[in-house]
Amino acid sequence: MKVTSGGNYTGNLDAKKGSIVNIQLGGTFAPNANNFAGTLTNNGTVGGNITVDDGAAIINNGSFSWNASWNQNNTLTVSNNACGAMTFTQNTNVK
Numbered sequence: 360m361k362v363t364s365g366g367n368y369t370g371n372l373d374a375k376k377g378s379i380v381n382i383q384l385g386g387t388f389a390p391n392a393n394n395f396a397g398t399l400t401n402n403g404t405v406g407g408n409i410t411v412d413d414g415a416a417i418i419n420n421g422s423f424s425w426n427a428s429w430n431q432n433n434t435l436t437v438s439n440n441a442c443g444a445m446t447f448t449q450n451t452n453v454k
Contacts, residue, residue: 362386362403369407374399376414382421401443411435419443 360378362368364385372390374380378397382388382405389407396412399405406424415435417423423445439445 362388364403376412384421419445422446 360368360372360374361381361383363383366383366385367387367389369389370391372380372392372395374392374395374397376396380388380397380399382399382401382403384402386403388399388401388403388405390409391407392409394412395409396414398416398418400418401421401423404422405419406426408426411433413433413435415433417435417437419437419439420443423439423443425445425447
């Protein structure tokens with residue numbers, strides 16, 4: 360899946376292992392996603408309600424909000440690169 364500049368994805372999402380989601384500069388990704396196990400590369404803005412599953416990978420070069428409803432109780436890889444900004448809420452749960 361690709362969200363291009365000016366695009367805004369707010370629907371339900373089922374991303375199994377092997378899925379690739381790319382958010383381009385100017386794109387917004389705020390889904391309702393349960394058991395996200397794919398790779399998410401963000402160059403835009405990410406928020407929403409997402410629970411992750413084993414094997415999920417997050418690569419952030421944009422703005423990434425880990426909302427209170429995000430649950431990181433599984434093995435995942437997170438990279439926040441030099442131009443990326445991540446915001447964590449107090450209720451974020453990391454394994």
